[in-house]
Amino acid sequence: MTDEPDDRMLQLNAAIDGELDAMRALEFERALAADPLLDADYRRLLDLRRAIRRSAPLEAAPQALSDRIAALAAPRRSAAVFQTRRSWSSARPLALAASMAAIGFALGAGLTWLRTQSAAERVTQALVSDFAQAEIANQPFDVASSDRHTVKPWLAGRTTVSADIVDLASEGFPLAGGRIAVIDRMPAPTLVYRHNEHMVAVTELPPDAPGAEGGGAIETIDGYHVARWSGRHLAYVAVSDMDEKTLGEFVAAMREAQMPAEKTP
């Protein structure tokens, strides 16, 4: 039952698909004229092709899906529309939100154009946008693992900054996975920790990167909370849909856990 199709069958199929070059097509036409059996097979395959196209036509993507995807790449910041925080588990009923995205955009774009963003704001905004995109796709990480020994080498293979992964499970923030954020066209390792149904994404940046400065104070951008702080070798930006207080606890726990590593020269 695993017989490979013979050359005759391959040639028939290639002919149906218009994949024969001119000389082979000519040979095939001659063979077709001389061989009624071949001709019958040929016509049957053509019928099958027609029937497939009739019975299984190209389907239009649902409008809600198209809207959602168009919103991902609408000019300027699409993240600006995610004013409310959503839980990570509600991926599908986003259609309405996405269609409203387009409208929100049209309204907000005029103002946004006028605003000159500093490099730091740009980086932060990009990370918030990244977080929102991951959330809307319900794919917060590229590698899903609670084991830092799995996540670290995965990230190391894709970035120039070496990810510094601390274990915060005992503080109530288990590691969920990792992904790559693209900041100014440079890949930056991002760790995703979980807290109940919320997520926090910590992106590690070179210490001199724009947007890296900050002493751990929490700001709110587009409905998400953002904290920035600097370690000895790296700078960190955390974006989260947790409330401000919980994010503050997370940052404190992470800085605490980083201490021993930071002290070694």
Place this chain on the structure above:
Amino acid sequence: MTGETGKRRFREIVLPHLDDAYTLAKWLSGDGADAEDIVQEAAVRALKALETTSVERPKPWFLAIVRNASITWMARNRSETVTCAGDAADLDALDPRLGEPAPDPEAALIALEDSERLRQAIAALSTPLREALVLRDINGLSYRDIAEATGAPVGTVMSRLARARGALTKMLKPEP
């Protein structure tokens, strides 16, 4: 503004092929709602990739991402544990239904007028065969594009197509 280039490319390269993407994902996953998730995931991956690179042949490029997202999705939904590190396994390895019936040159009458039966027959093909057939007859890709989208050599694509159509012919033969 970084990101605008990627978004512009995305609008030119990805948005025109959403119907193709959705149709392919639906045939691969067998479910419309799953297909939406898969296409959404593929779009996010594509946007990320287009930040740093452009592509010459958008359709096979994006359908390759959709196809890989489908594999990841199937792997994730077949095994309870979420492990998607590393490369996606080959479709052949995922699908137990290998070895379709060889094309039968003697097959005569087949039931083509019954659309539902034809759709069921396509759905019953093993994934590698169904994937090749859908990319060719529904998405309209050339052999070379199918090879690019599936990462299989052109010879393998040809063989899968011939086997797929042979199997359909066989399945659609009227009951004796």
